[in-house]
Ligand code: ADP
């Protein structure tokens with residue numbers, strides 16, 4: 001069932017399609033050797049091609065081609081062995097060539113689809129129409145001088161992948177889930193860093209509304225939306241605005257709109273009447289881009305493990321719950337952290353991964369993520385080193401401390417940055433497994449509670465827990481529960 005949006009005159013359905021721009025991870029630009037590193041001095045990474053000097057000639061960067069193919073493979077798309085670069089003509093102060101080299105009718109990557117995870121636990125397939133390679137533009141800077149605009153051409157010519165979805169999404173949540181999924185895919189594939197604050201990923205959000213079952217309505221396109229939350233806000237506010245507009249007797253203009261963070265809504269940028277006529281034509285300086293199926297197959301062979309495959313492996317080989325596997329693989333950073341910690345814990349304890357997977361995954365998803373949430377930090381800002389985390393889990397696996405004490409030690413680790421071994425030593429938190437010592441304690445407890453022992457022996461089995469509790473209390477939780485059980489049972493029953 002598709003979610004409907006109520007209006008004064010009945011229900012409406014929304015139709016959403018996203019065009020995502022993802023900056024290619026590559027040392028050099030799409031058609032020049034200029035560097036791409038973020039944050040460099042303005043205009044310090046500009047070649048003759050990037051600044052469109054007369055006589056310059058673009059030369060395709062093979063790594064950008066590989067990255068586009070990898071991304072296509074990760075989305076299960078058709079890879080086109082022959083594609084064409086076109087000139088898309090428009091006049092912009094930050095576009096010195098006067099055109100952008102892009103791909104129009106023959107893109108490098110064709111159709112495919114990705115599965116998005118929805119809140120109710122179900123998944124939905126969203127069609128991908130195409131992925132093409134194109135150049136980014138420079139950046140106009142309006143805040144550097146009172147009367148003049150400056151331009152920074154560092155970005156000019158940087159390779160972008162434009163990933164165009166089919167109009168398959170129906171709710172703000174689906175649009176957000178799709179954007180998230182594409183981000184996760186490119187990060188796993190190592191083709192885009194997904195850093196939205198730095199502008200490495202942004203989406204043009206297309207929205208229209210219709211009566212259920214009717215033809216698609218006229219869409220608006222909101223440009224350059226650079227966070228998952230903003231994508232949701234754009235979709236929500238556009239659905240609302242378009243429904244109200246149509247119900248008031250108006251019609252939706254096919255127009256380009258801009259998102260305003262302050263209000264969480266969109267405003268018009270340009271309408272179809274002023275829309276650009278890009279006069280696309282094949283770039284005469286570039287031959288058609290051709291490669292062989294073997295080239296593609298080799299890239300497919302060398303692809304890193306992607307989220308869906310990783311999740312399956314975590315469940316099958318490491319015996320991790322499907323829920324934890326989901327949480328750990330949704331973001332590559334989390335999966336990387338988990339796998340590094342698991343390897344370090346294996347090293348520390350000498351136990352196989354199949355035995356440690358569950359413990360380590362539980363610790364990461366509940367103890368660590370819980371603590372990070374409290375601190376308002378991301379996994380990248382995690383104050384606990386892998387070394388210390390593995391040591392803590394090792395102490396628990398070896399039985400030096402119980403799971404309960406491990407939680408206390410972890411809290412102190414976050415506060416002080418001390419190693420778990422030091423904390424356990426300093427605070428005397430070692431688990432007591434010395435049977436003699438525990439036995440003496442049990443005898444004392446039984447003697448002091450003779451009435452309860454009688455009750456137990458008279459059939460009140462539940463009192464067993466009371467005696468365990470007494471031992472734990474006396475040892476401040478340090479007694480090894482297994483040893484306590486083993487010693488207590490025969491004494492009580494005897
Ligand atoms: P253009 O090249 O003019 O931007 P496309 O056909 O490439 O047009 O579509 C751009 C995006 O708009 C795609 O992601 C597509 O899924 C989406 N889209 C197309 N029609 C609609 C519609 N009626 N409502 C919402 N989104 C749409």
Ligand code: MG
Pocket residue numbers: 019204221
């Ligand atoms: Mg478009």
